[in-house]
Structure formats: structure tokens, C-alpha cells
Amino acid sequence: MDWHTLPETPAYADKITIPGWDEELGSAFSVYKGPYIPGRVISRHKTMWDVLVSDNAIKAGISGALSRTGKQPVVGDFVVLLKQAELNSHTIVNVLPRKTCLSRGSAGNGSEEQVIAANIDTIFIVTSAGKDLNLRRLERYLTVVYSSGAKPVIVLNKADLTDRPAEAIDIIRSIASDVPVVAVSALSKDGIEELEPYIGPGSTVALMGSSGVGKSTLINAFLNGSVQLTQSVREDDEKGRHTTTVRQLFVLPGGGVIIDNPGIREIQLGDYSDGFEKTFSDIIQVAHNCHFKDCTHQQEPGCAVIKAVAEGFIAGERLESYHALNAELAFQSEKADIGLKRLEKKKHKGMQVSPREYREYKERR
């Protein structure tokens, strides 16, 4: 064979069958030669990770070097594993660049943000028709999703319980600008085909929304009975004990991936300032016309936002929600600042030398 006809792509490239894998990951991985294989994290335990590799799921720990960087693999991460066949062991040695990153803000202790999941393309914000429908909560969810880099889709579930789903959709659209809003019934599967474009081969979705809106029912509908969602896997850990793990990443029959993780379900509002500006882009746009540059849109004269509310262009509740979220963000970042100061103090303390240490130091010289 003439060498010109050799394929340009490395030999492993066509063997990689990890859902969500793409060319970019391929080129990031191409620097690894030898006993390294790629994988995708299914779920994380304290010091062990379940990882999907070409055609099965394995358990892996992480290397000391990766551990020292402080970068912990999370569900959805694409990782590089060192495979030691003779020891029957896999070790995660690196996390490949994340496309999107869903994290809990730096709430409380001022420590760095906590990443919950990575590489989610689309997040279904699930709400249900009827009394769960809460526009203010939807705005919070939108804020979180925008900050992660994923694309939001609002799913109005239990459409079978309302006579007027179109009305509910209109209400949601009033705050959602160009975010798709889809009415479905997870129970009867009515309308779920409208969600199919987001769960096609290679795409990764996650679901967010309060308890009882029907997230599990929806996932089961996508899975089409191929996996039992609540199925827990009983296996022996490295010490021979039985452990029970719950899968958090599912491959759909059509090739898409669904991530279902308690941290995403129960997401709290943290430092999501970027997403905040996107969510309230209408208010921020109007605010350019406020008389004062630092207008807080509370009661200042010449406030264009208050004027827009009075004239009915912006809903009063929406401005209230803006103020409430703004206050919360300010509070969170203040808390983070306080935490930082505490840390700085601590660091300083560590550098202080006690009189005894100083004496010993001088004596050694």
C-alpha cells in the first residue's frame, strides 16, 4: 500500500464510541500515546468514579497528580484513563477541556465554586402546568443554565392536566424571550417528539426542576423502557464489599445522553451574575436610558425602568424579581468576600513566626 493512502486520522479515532465524543475531544486526546484510553464519567463517589469506556462501564480512581491540581472529574466529564490491563485497573489521569460547566456558586465559605456536572449541551427546565408554574422560579433556573453555558429549553409537563396549555405557554414566553417552550405529557408521551431534536446522537441533556414536576417520568419516556431509571447497580468494590451505586448518566436508544444528578435537581442560586444579565436583558437594556448611571431602579427620578413598568412594557413582578435576585447575588458575593478575607487571614497567620521558631532559626545559623 502506498503511504499516501494511509488514513490521516490516528488508528484509535474510529474506535472511540463514547457518546458525545467529537473531533475537538479527539484532538485533545491525540497527545496521549500508549496505554491511555478515553472515557466519560457516569457517576462520582467519594474517591471512585464510574466511567464509560468504549463498550462497558468501569470503576476508576484518580492519579495523585490530577488530585493535586484540585480538579475533580464530575459526571459528564470526558477523561483520560491509564489502563493497566495486567493489574485490571484504570486510573483517571486527566480531565479533557469542558464545553460547559454547571456549578454551584461559592456559597458560604468563600471556597471556589463547586462543579456539579460538565459537557451538558441542553438543560430541560421542567415545570408543570397548574400550581407549580412560577415565573420567578423559572427566571432563577434560566439564570443558572445560562451561567453554565448550556442551552435552556423550558418544558411544561403535565399538559394533560390543563384545558389551556397554550395559555400557560404564552405566560411562560412572556419571560423566556427566545428560549424554546414545549408543552408535553410525560405520562402519555404527548408532545415529547418535540424534544427529540435536543436528544439526538451525540447530544447531552440534563433535567432541572422542582420535585414532582415529572423529571423521572420524562426520562423514563425517553428511555422507552430500555433501562430502569431507579435501577441501582450492586457490585463489589475493591475491598470486596457490596456497594450500591445509582447511575447518573444514561445513553438513550437514539444515541443521546441524559444526565440525572441530584445536585442538578436541587440546584441553588449562587454566583450566577453572567446568567443574571442574560435573564434580565430586557431590564438591563432599558436601564441604559436611566438618568443616573448608577440607578438602582428603586425610586430614582428619571428611572427608565420604573417608567417602562408604569407604561406596561415590563411586568412589575419581573422588576421585583430582578431586585430580589440582585440582592441575593450581592449577598452571595459578600459572603464569598468575607470567606476570602478569612482565608487571607489564615494564610497570613501561617506565615507568622513564633518567638520560639525565630530563636531556633537563629540558633541554627
Ligand SMILES: Nc1nc2c(ncn2[C@@H]2O[C@H](COP(=O)(O)OP(=O)(O)OP(=O)(O)O)[C@@H](O)[C@H]2O)c(=O)[nH]1
Ligand atoms: N398527569 C400527569 N402526571 C404526571 C406527568 N408526568 C409525571 N406525572 C406524575 O407526577 C408525579 C411525579 O413525577 P416524577 O417523575 O416522580 O417527578 P420528579 O420531577 O422526578 O420528582 P423528584 O424525583 O421528586 O424530583 C408522579 O406521580 C407521576 O406519575 C404527566 O405528564 N401528567
Ligand SMILES: [Zn+2]
Ligand atoms: Zn433606573
